[in-house]
Amino acid sequence: MKNPRWRAAVAAAIQLCALGLLACAGAQLGGREPLPGNGPGGKPMRTATETAVGMPPAAPALVYPVTARVNVSDSYFGTQVEDPYRWLENLDSPQVAQWVAAQNALSQPRLASLPQxxxxxxxLTQLWNYERYEVPVKRGGRYFYLHNDGQQxxxxxxxxxxxxxxxxxxFDPNTVRQDATVAVSEFTPDVRGDVVAYAVSDGGTDWQVWRFRRVHDGADLPDILRFTKFWGVSWARDGSGVYYSRYPALPDGRGDDSGRPAVYFHELGTAQDHDRLVYEVTDHPTRIPAGRVTDDGHYLIITLFDGYERNGVDLLDLERPGARVQHVFFAWDALYTFIGAHGEELYFRTTKDAPLGRVIAVDAR
Incomplete structure (x- = not known):
């Protein structure tokens, strides 16, 4: 190897190989600066030593409380429907209390640790804590309304x-119980504004309990109405009582919302068990009736609910003892919402031949 020309050629080849390797390395590293990690694509990789000694332990896996399934089912019009979590609806049972405590023990520490x-x-406190009034209702010269000072x-x-x-x-529902979970869900004063019917719901339930309070002294009458939800009450013109929709009761004393309510009349000063049946649906399994008295006390407008696209309307003349119910809208071809009455003329908002709605008048005679 004394030939200098050959020796120069070998040196040049070595330099070219070195440059090629550097170029390849540069292409893999993505440029002149190396990527931060020691793994593929520059991602950091833990060594066995780091994993065993130097790294913090992995977060423990969440273990959720066991939710028991029970063998409960109901038959709805011939179809058997399982309800394995029915036991969770019994809010006063020790089992539900234990289940809720276990869920809170799991979730609350994680929620409390959220940095945001x-x-x-x-x-949210800033957005929610403001004074607010609901639209007042005028009866007999008095004005009834709900109010919140923003902190209640x-x-x-x-x-x-x-x-x-x-x-x-x-009535202040915040004083009923220390946890303040009792709320006024509805109220309806009588025509003269002397007595107000008010409904309370407990813990967010749809079920309502109606009571009747004298306005001049704030004292409750002994009357109590149970097994109601959604449909409200409507006063008789003379203030003697209210029309309302009542669900059937279960043997354990709870309301049965799988059953169909019927319209009853409750006379003030009597027990609910003595309320008079006014109207019930006997020819259809899912239609629910609700009654509303016209402002002049002449008619009871009975709206039949079965979804939000169409309904039926019946009519009962309250000034004719023994009067039969009349069908007003019974084709179930649209929505008919009662607005009010003037004498024998009844006004409804309807979607019949009017997708955006229109107001029509019907002669009650």
Whole structure:
């Protein structure tokens, strides 16, 4: 190897190979600067030593409480429907209390550790805590309305004896129980504004319990109506009582919302067990009736509910003892919503031949 020309050629080849390797390495590394990690694509890789000694332990896997399934089913019109979690509906049972406590023990520490939680709480508090009034209802010169000062868990039912008169508290649900989960869900004063029927719901349930309170002294009458939800009450013109829709009762004393309610009349001063049956559906399994008295007390408008696209309407003349129910809208071809009445003329908003709705008048005779 004394030939200098050959020796120069070998040196040049070595340099070219080195440059080629550097170029390849540069292409793999993505440029002149190396990627930060030691794994594929520059991702960091833990060594066995780091995993065993130097790295923090992995977060423990969440273990959710076991939710028992029970063998419960119901038959709906010949179809058997399983309801394995029915036991969770018994909110007062020790089993449900234990299940809720276990769920809270799992979820609350994780929720409390969220870094955004404090900001979210502050912002939601800012958005929610403002004074608010609901639209007042005028009866007999008095004004009834719900009010919340922005700091109360539940709105308070107030009454004033005139537009310029100061309001006073008729019923404050925040004082019923320490956890403030009882709310006024509805209220309906009588025509003269002397008695207000008010419904309370407990813990967010749809079930309502109606009571009747004298306005002048804030005292409750002994009357209580149970097994109701959604449909409200409608006062007789003379203030003697209310029409309402009542669900059947189960043997254990709870309301049965798998059954169909019927319209009853409750006379003030009597027990609910003595309420008079006014109207029930006997020819269809899913239609639900609800009654509303016209402002002049002449008619009971009975709306039949079975979904949100169409309904039926029947009519009962309250001024004719023994009068039979008349069909007003029974084709079930559209929605018919009662607006009000003027004498014998009844007004409805309907979607019949009017997808955006229109107002029609019907002669009750």
């Amino acid at each position: 939680r404090a900001w979210l709480k502050a912002r 868990n539940q709105s308070v039912l107030l009454v004033s004896d005139g537009l310029d008169a100061p309001a006073r508290v008729l």
